[in-house]
Amino acid sequence: MRVLLVEDEVRLADNLAAALRDGPGFAVDWAEDGLAADDFACAASYDLVILDLMLPKLDGLGVLKRLRGRQDSTPVLVLTAKDGKDSIVQLLNAGADDYLAKPFDLGELLARAKALIRRGKGAAHPTLAALDLSVNTLEQSVHRNGVPVALSPIEYRILEYLIHRPRAVVSKRELLEHLYDFNWEHHSNVIEAHVSNLRKKLDAAVPDAEPVIETMRGRGYRLAPEAEQTS
Amino acid sequence: MRLAFQHRSIAFRLIAAVLAVELVSSLGVILISLGYERHTHFVAFDISLRGRADSVLGAVQDAEDAADNVMLNQADLHLPPDDIYEVYDQFGRLLGRSPNWAGMANTASTPSNTPHGNFFKIVLNGRHYRALQLHGSRIVDPGERGGGKLRQVTIVYGGPTEHVWHAIRGAVEFYAGGSIVLLLVTGPLIAWLLHRGLLPLRQLAALAGRVSVDSWYFSPPASAHLTPELAPLTQAIESVLERLERSFTQQKTFVSDAAHELKTGVAVIKSSLQLLGMRQRTPAEYMAGLERCLADSQRLEETVAKMLTLARFESVQSSPGPQPTADLPDCLRLTVNELATFAALHRVQLVPAPPPPGMFFVPIAAEDCSVLLSNLLLNALQHSPPDSTVEAHLTTGSEVVNLVIEDHGEGIDPEVLPHVFDRFYRGDPSRTRTTGGTGLGLAIARAIAERAGGSISIASRPGEGTTVTVCLPLAAESQASQSNQPSA
Numbered sequence: 001m002r003v004l005l006v007e008d009e010v011r012l013a014d015n016l017a018a019a020l021r022d023g024p025g026f027a028v029d030w031a032e033d034g035l036a037a038d039d040f041a042c043a044a045s046y047d048l049v050i051l052d053l054m055l056p057k058l059d060g061l062g063v064l065k066r067l068r069g070r071q072d073s074t075p076v077l078v079l080t081a082k083d084g085k086d087s088i089v090q091l092l093n094a095g096a097d098d099y100l101a102k103p104f105d106l107g108e109l110l111a112r113a114k115a116l117i118r119r120g121k122g123a124a125h126p127t128l129a130a131l132d133l134s135v136n137t138l139e140q141s142v143h144r145n146g147v148p149v150a151l152s153p154i155e156y157r158i159l160e161y162l163i164h165r166p167r168a169v170v171s172k173r174e175l176l177e178h179l180y181d182f183n184w185e186h187h188s189n190v191i192e193a194h195v196s197n198l199r200k201k202l203d204a205a206v207p208d209a210e211p212v213i214e215t216m217r218g219r220g221y222r223l224a225p226e227a228e229q230t231s
Numbered sequence: 232m233r234l235a236f237q238h239r240s241i242a243f244r245l246i247a248a249v250l251a252v253e254l255v256s257s258l259g260v261i262l263i264s265l266g267y268e269r270h271t272h273f274v275a276f277d278i279s280l281r282g283r284a285d286s287v288l289g290a291v292q293d294a295e296d297a298a299d300n301v302m303l304n305q306a307d308l309h310l311p312p313d314d315i316y317e318v319y320d321q322f323g324r325l326l327g328r329s330p331n332w333a334g335m336a337n338t339a340s341t342p343s344n345t346p347h348g349n350f351f352k353i354v355l356n357g358r359h360y361r362a363l364q365l366h367g368s369r370i371v372d373p374g375e376r377g378g379g380k381l382r383q384v385t386i387v388y389g390g391p392t393e394h395v396w397h398a399i400r401g402a403v404e405f406y407a408g409g410s411i412v413l414l415l416v417t418g419p420l421i422a423w424l425l426h427r428g429l430l431p432l433r434q435l436a437a438l439a440g441r442v443s444v445d446s447w448y449f450s451p452p453a454s455a456h457l458t459p460e461l462a463p464l465t466q467a468i469e470s471v472l473e474r475l476e477r478s479f480t481q482q483k484t485f486v487s488d489a490a491h492e493l494k495t496g497v498a499v500i501k502s503s504l505q506l507l508g509m510r511q512r513t514p515a516e517y518m519a520g521l522e523r524c525l526a527d528s529q530r531l532e533e534t535v536a537k538m539l540t541l542a543r544f545e546s547v548q549s550s551p552g553p554q555p556t557a558d559l560p561d562c563l564r565l566t567v568n569e570l571a572t573f574a575a576l577h578r579v580q581l582v583p584a585p586p587p588p589g590m591f592f593v594p595i596a597a598e599d600c601s602v603l604l605s606n607l608l609l610n611a612l613q614h615s616p617p618d619s620t621v622e623a624h625l626t627t628g629s630e631v632v633n634l635v636i637e638d639h640g641e642g643i644d645p646e647v648l649p650h651v652f653d654r655f656y657r658g659d660p661s662r663t664r665t666t667g668g669t670g671l672g673l674a675i676a677r678a679i680a681e682r683a684g685g686s687i688s689i690a691s692r693p694g695e696g697t698t699v700t701v702c703l704p705l706a707a708e709s710q711a712s713q714s715n716q717p718s719a
Binding site: 009011012015016018019022023054081082101102103104105106107 | 487490491494495497498499500501502503505506509510523527530
């Protein structure tokens with residue numbers, strides 16, 4: 001999952017980015033002012049925007065309005081140091097999905113971030129299931145047919161992204177965009193290697209298993225739909 | 232309509248004043264009418280007295296006796312029954328008198344000096360009479376040779392004055408009654424008119440009363456500006472409200488800005504600690520995390536300290552006692568020395584121009600003066616590229632001293648320039664990262680300069696550098712630079 005963090009206070013941004021990368025393993029892009037945030041949001045597709053309100057150049061509300069003006073439905077979590085219900089109501093009405101008042105609890109921020117991403121992808125429960133796979137997004141653990149499967153962080157993130165969109169074809173480009181921030185070199189063969197490892201680990205968990213990840217040549221990957229009948 | 236006036240109200244006082252004037256003038260009218268009525272009535276009375284006396288004279292006839300005497304024929308006299316009279320001939324013999332009188336000889340009289348004749352007053356049996364003495368003559372036997380004989384007669388004739396006075400009193404009573412009626416009518420009428428006339432004032436008060444901390448909107452009624460008496464009051468209310476609102480908004484903004492800064496500061500520390508606790512870390516990682524937290528809390532501490540400094544300088548009350556002063560050149564020298572290490576670290580040369588000779592005292596306490604100077608110099612140093620210079624000059628006028636601090640840094644965007652003295656304003660967030668400024672330094676500098684009655688201004692050419700000019704008034708003892716007052 002890829003998160004756009006918009007925060008002008010450098011130290012806070014550092015901490016938040018570190019927590020988002022360390023904890024749920026999100027890719028994080030950091031914008032330090034409103035205009036940069038708008039540029040970032042235009043250039044890439046994010047699974048979540050964490051938006052500070054008091055920003056130089058363009059304030060958080062302005063960023064939010066531009067984002068929603070482009071029909072962009074990315075979930076937005078607003079960070080605010082402002083008091084008063086009015087500004088919160090105004091924010092939610094402008095299209096924000098949730099807010100946290102500073103100083104906030106880092107654990108709460110991560111939980112809300114995860115919940116917003118989940119909701120944004122149409123899942124209500126933190127444990128996602130498809131075929132005989134279940135992915136617990138809280139513990140970041142994966143079971144196939146009840147058997148735990150040990151995955152590397154990047155393999156887990158690929159599976160988490162795929163299981164949010166079962167039966168949809170996800171291109172390599174999309175995977176790259178959602179799993180890495182701008183600071184990474186984008187090499188599609190890296191993704192290929194990780195997907196290949198992921199598929200091997202998942203298939204090894206259960207004897208005589210149907211392959212769960214299908215490679216659509218030239219188009220991308222999807223969680224195999226016909227496997228549904230076997231479960 | 233309510234006419235409940237309190238006795239201190241302007242309306243009450245105006246009404247009382249008008250009624251008092253009315254009362255005095257009606258008393259005057261009564262006195263004047265009394266005098267006038269008395270005069271006209273007595274003139275008429277005197278004329279009628281003279282007429283009656285003449286008719287008495289007409290009743291004096293030839294007695295047809297040998298001595299050619301005259302006699303009074305009272306049978307044909309028709310006079311008011313209350314009148315008194317007596318008639319003498321030239322020999323002092325009584326010819327006749329009214330039956331209700333014992334004669335002048337038995338009556339006390341007071342002469343009255345009227346220009347119309349010899350009138351006098353008589354008091355008879357408690358009644359007041361006005362009387363006149365008339366000398367007349369009769370010619371006895373005018374058909375005889377020689378034209379007859381001339382007989383002199385003296386007539387004293389008096390009439391009671393009661394009814395004259397009665398008529399005068401009636402007239403005066405009419406005037407007095409009229410005045411009272413007028414007073415009774417005009418009193419409420421004035422009250423009503425005043426009540427109406429003061430309507431703009433009440434409207435103004437009602438609208439002014441609606442202004443509160445939450446709603447500063449004040450729109451005076453149109454009548455308030457058009458009424459010459461209310462216009463200054465309205466303008467005063469408007470300007471007071473405007474100033475109050477501005478200061479309130481400033482305070483609110485400050486509190487809100489301060490809350491934002493503090494919350495952000497706390498959020499940084501809290502998130503740093505929570506990040507550290509998210510998973511097991513090596514001792515080196517913990518140490519690094521703790522150091523970051525310490526740095527974060529030091530920044531927060533600095534922000535709080537600067538906020539308090541700013542609040543202190545922005546509070547308007549000046550401390551009692553003598554105004555503290557500082558020698559500006561000396562202060563500048565000390566501050567430059569203090570900042571030498573910082574300047575060397577940034578590889579910037581701090582060049583104070585040689586100050587003009589003498590001492591130049593400014594009305595700022597010495598420690599505040601160094602806060603002012605160090606804030607400005609630090610700001611200049613932080614925005615100077617390595618191997619450049621920051622210059623500080625002092626120039627003096629007759630009553631002011633100008634301090635110019637010039638750097639050769641990147642300059643300030645013209646868009647940003649008007650805001651650099653605003654609290655918590657940071658021109659460019661990237662500067663925050665490199666300089667760690669709180670956004671309060673220049674606001675504090677301005678507060679100090681303005682509190683001392685001076686001013687501060689900034690000019691900048693992007694790419695060339697920035698010049699800050701502080702203009703401060705000189706304290707009284709400055710020119711007498713021989714005084715050995717110690718400074719700093």
